[in-house]
Amino acid sequence: MHAREPIPLAMLNALAYCPRRFVYEHVQGEMLLNEHVVEGALLHAGIDLGGTVWEGERVQQRRVYVWSERLGLVGFCDLVETQTGAIYPVEYKKGRPRRWFNDHAQLCAQALCLEERLGITIPRGAIFYFAARRREVVEFTATLRAEVEALVAQAHALALAGRLPPPIEQRARCRECSLEPLCLPDEVEQLAQEHAIPAWEESEL
Amino acid sequence: MRGEAEQWTGAERLMATLYLTEEQTTVKIEGEALRLQMPRGQERQVVRVPLAKVDQVVVLGNITLTTPALQALLERGIAVHYLSARGRSYGSLVADWGKNSGPRLALYALYTDLPRRFAAARQCVAGKLINMRAVLLRYARNREDNAALLEAVQQIRAALRALARAQPPAQLATDDRMGGLGELFGIEGSASAAYYGVLGLLLKPPWQFVGRVRRPPTDPVNALLSFGYSLLTNQTTALIQAVGLDPGVGLLHQPGFGKPALALDIMEAFRPIIVDSVVITMINTGQLTPGDLEEELGAFRLRDRARRTFLEKFEERLNERIRHPVFGYQISYRRCIELQVRLLAKYAQGEIPRYVPFTVR
Ligand code: SF4
Numbered sequence: 001m002h003a004r005e006p007i008p009l010a011m012l013n014a015l016a017y018c019p020r021r022f023v024y025e026h027v028q029g030e031m032l033l034n035e036h037v038v039e040g041a042l043l044h045a046g047i048d049l050g051g052t053v054w055e056g057e058r059v060q061q062r063r064v065y066v067w068s069e070r071l072g073l074v075g076f077c078d079l080v081e082t083q084t085g086a087i088y089p090v091e092y093k094k095g096r097p098r099r100w101f102n103d104h105a106q107l108c109a110q111a112l113c114l115e116e117r118l119g120i121t122i123p124r125g126a127i128f129y130f131a132a133r134r135r136e137v138v139e140f141t142a143t144l145r146a147e148v149e150a151l152v153a154q155a156h157a158l159a160l161a162g163r164l165p166p167p168i169e170q171r172a173r174c175r176e177c178s179l180e181p182l183c184l185p186d187e188v189e190q191l192a193q194e195h196a197i198p199a200w201e202e203s204e205l
Numbered sequence: 206m207r208g209e210a211e212q213w214t215g216a217e218r219l220m221a222t223l224y225l226t227e228e229q230t231t232v233k234i235e236g237e238a239l240r241l242q243m244p245r246g247q248e249r250q251v252v253r254v255p256l257a258k259v260d261q262v263v264v265l266g267n268i269t270l271t272t273p274a275l276q277a278l279l280e281r282g283i284a285v286h287y288l289s290a291r292g293r294s295y296g297s298l299v300a301d302w303g304k305n306s307g308p309r310l311a312l313y314a315l316y317t318d319l320p321r322r323f324a325a326a327r328q329c330v331a332g333k334l335i336n337m338r339a340v341l342l343r344y345a346r347n348r349e350d351n352a353a354l355l356e357a358v359q360q361i362r363a364a365l366r367a368l369a370r371a372q373p374p375a376q377l378a379t380d381d382r383m384g385g386l387g388e389l390f391g392i393e394g395s396a397s398a399a400y401y402g403v404l405g406l407l408l409k410p411p412w413q414f415v416g417r418v419r420r421p422p423t424d425p426v427n428a429l430l431s432f433g434y435s436l437l438t439n440q441t442t443a444l445i446q447a448v449g450l451d452p453g454v455g456l457l458h459q460p461g462f463g464k465p466a467l468a469l470d471i472m473e474a475f476r477p478i479i480v481d482s483v484v485i486t487m488i489n490t491g492q493l494t495p496g497d498l499e500e501e502l503g504a505f506r507l508r509d510r511a512r513r514t515f516l517e518k519f520e521e522r523l524n525e526r527i528r529h530p531v532f533g534y535q536i537s538y539r540r541c542i543e544l545q546v547r548l549l550a551k552y553a554q555g556e557i558p559r560y561v562p563f564t565v566r
Contacts, residue, residue: 027307182448182547184544191561200562200564201369
């Protein structure tokens with residue numbers, strides 16, 4: 001048996017978005033630099049410096065390294081805030097709140113790591129969306145926690161198998177996916193149906 | 206398209222490829238730009254090219270890039286290709302391969318799987334033949350005396366029929382130096398002979414072409430073709446490396462010392478429609494004259510000014526947007542080549558059942 005490699009928290013986000021994307025990024029190391037990725041990295045640069053800030057009752061720790069042995073996870077929290085005893089993670093995202101649940105999953109996984117490290121329960125966290133310039137509070141409900149646990153199990157299974165899953169059905173996500181030019185979901189689907197390909201062998205030459 | 210090309214003496218940025226053509230130029234990095242210092246006599250001209258505007262660099266001749274400049278290019282995944290002034294390739298400098306070994310291993314597995322390899326190799330040959338045929342037919346439509354052209358088209362069609370019937374050997378003889386692909390090479394050879402045999406008829410006098418001669422090309426047209434094929438090989442090799450495949454392991458072409466066999470496979474279909482058509486058009490529109498080539502010990506090379514025009518036309522062709530024959534959307538020829546590389550990787554990885562060549566009507 002292979003030792004289970006920890007899954008980076010950011011990769012859970014990719015997996016929640018699309019399993020194929022997860023294998024491209026985590027297993028095959030593919031990353032296309034498009035303007036969204038670069039912009040995201042630049043926005044993050046301001047947060048990634050690390051350090052602690054005290055603001056009255058509020059303590060902010062930036063870029064906190066967290067992990068979970070139970071789940072096989074590892075990664076960073078952009079920000080961990082402590083206020084009157086309550087601790088919660090804050091994740092920074094460029095863009096606006098989105099319909100997909102991937103950002104929520106990533107944040108909840110951070111909370112699970114913090115809970116395991118600190119032996120506490122974290123009921124909620126927040127996502128700060130740069131474009132909307134506002135925080136969205138995310139409750140770590142039993143449902144969300146169960147979804148995240150299932151996601152983590154799926155991540156380990158995919159990482160072990162290493163094979164590319166087929167493109168996802170929800171093509172709206174593909175249109176927003178930076179990997180579309182290499183993943184070629186529509187093209188693969190078309191060419192996978194062999195009879196749909198014009199074959200020169202049978203054509204009138 | 207023309208409007209986007211910027212020009213300086215000795216360095217042309219044509220869309221995203223920076224061609225360095227002026228001998229003795231020194232290239233340094235200066236902030237986020239390349240600083241090109243031309244030699245004395247060129248009024249000590251200095252040119253700055255922002256890195257963000259460059260996808261790849263082609264170095265023709267004796268030109269120096271400093272190590273920091275090379276590092277800056279590699280860091281951004283910008284490949285640097287070294288060519289002789291004649292267009293012969295010395296090799297390329299590319300960023301380290303990523304950890305993406307899956308597609309490479311799949312390609313090696315495909316290489317040893319004769320039936321599947323044969324199928325893909327056959328498609329590479331088919332793409333070339335279909336496109337050679339398309340080029341000849343296009344010209345035959347516009348002329349009266351097209352009997353010889355149509356005869357060649359018939360020969361290519363016969364070759365395609367033979368290709369459709371070709372089967373890999375049930376068992377590979379240990380002394381088979383063609384790796385079981387001998388029949389494919391035979392078919393490809395006869396169709397190419399028919400095609401190159403009439404290519405000269407497409408050229409306005411006094412230009413002449415009697416057949417393909419390589420290494421070294423001993424007449425102007427062969428020199429132009431060789432130069433164009435070298436450029437195409439470089440572009441294709443860079444795309445293959447960017448996708449993470451090994452350009453040295455081909456399916457049709459046998460691996461050999463320093464030979465980008467996979468690039469040669471992929472580009473077969475693109476030779477007639479990219480290089481040949483650029484050469485024919487430049488000759489027939491008078492953009493090239495026989496005086497643009499100079500003879501050196503029996504071999505021919507393009508003079509500087511003509512070479513610049515050739516590079517410009519070649520890049521224009523790569524950036525030309527067409528409707529993709531299978532997928533139906535508008536894309537550039539350059540992206541078409543990249544798609545073929547990606548499709549080949551997907552075929553190797555078993556995602557699609559067949560490698561489909563790029564063909565035009
Ligand atoms: S393009 Fe679609 S299928 Fe491919 S990785 Fe992105 S979301 Fe997944």
